[in-house]
Amino acid sequence: MSPCQGCHSGCCRAFAVPVTGADLIQMEHQLRQPMESFIHRWEDPNGMIACETAPHFYFEDQPGLPYTICLKPEVSATFRNVTRCHFLVEQPPTPDRPLGTAQCGIYGQRPLVCRIFPTKLSETGMLAELHGIPEHGRPSDPHPAYGLCSTPWNVADVEPVAAVQDLVLIHFEMKFFRQVAASWNRRPQSWSVWPDFLRLVYQNRVIPETAAQECEEPLPAILKFSEATRSRAA
Ligand code: SF4
Numbered sequence: 001m002s003p004c005q006g007c008h009s010g011c012c013r014a015f016a017v018p019v020t021g022a023d024l025i026q027m028e029h030q031l032r033q034p035m036e037s038f039i040h041r042w043e044d045p046n047g048m049i050a051c052e053t054a055p056h057f058y059f060e061d062q063p064g065l066p067y068t069i070c071l072k073p074e075v076s077a078t079f080r081n082v083t084r085c086h087f088l089v090e091q092p093p094t095p096d097r098p099l100g101t102a103q104c105g106i107y108g109q110r111p112l113v114c115r116i117f118p119t120k121l122s123e124t125g126m127l128a129e130l131h132g133i134p135e136h137g138r139p140s141d142p143h144p145a146y147g148l149c150s151t152p153w154n155v156a157d158v159e160p161v162a163a164v165q166d167l168v169l170i171h172f173e174m175k176f177f178r179q180v181a182a183s184w185n186r187r188p189q190s191w192s193v194w195p196d197f198l199r200l201v202y203q204n205r206v207i208p209e210t211a212a213q214e215c216e217e218p219l220p221a222i223l224k225f226s227e228a229t230r231s232r233a234a
């Protein structure tokens, strides 16, 4: 049985959830909800959220401040002053389960960062490594709802093929998303237009062979987007 069975899901409360652009495009398609309803930009001046993996985006309203794109946090319905992921479905505490239980409301469509927890890719890039999990997820807030994994994880709890595939995929998609960020950050615009920018980038991810030969800019959709928003503003 997975350690997550019957857990109060401290991981989905304690941590920001950084996503890839590919996660967002797939989630809005599968959930039939615009990404504007479930994304959040977290200020990340110390890189604690990006962890040298997720890209930083910059925006017109705060030109010097790096942001990491994450799932939206909400206030818990069960615990005062506790946050949770927008998609976490909570069940109230019982005598047996004083922290209640909680499940992901979009388990089949959850983003890659949720799928890979608690593993990382080995140095060879061929194996999944189970990494250590601290007892508590929020050093600055001792609330027990932010406690993690009361049952320890074993390697047998991780599905071996899917785990490695998801790790390879997040590595690849984060690399592409960092390239998207580098292009956006050359001409930062407002947060309100960022979702449309992202949709345009991913709509243009498949190109004819002839266009690939002529293409000098790695992400030409970004140039098109910048021109379109500038001419709308003029
Ligand atoms: S998407 Fe699901 S698994 Fe990921 S943090 Fe939110 S509730 Fe948890």
Ligand code: SF4
Binding pocket: 003, 004, 005, 007, 008, 009, 010, 011, 012, 117, 147, 148, 149, 150, 151
């Ligand atoms: S805190 Fe640990 S056991 Fe609980 S849901 Fe998260 S990963 Fe699973």
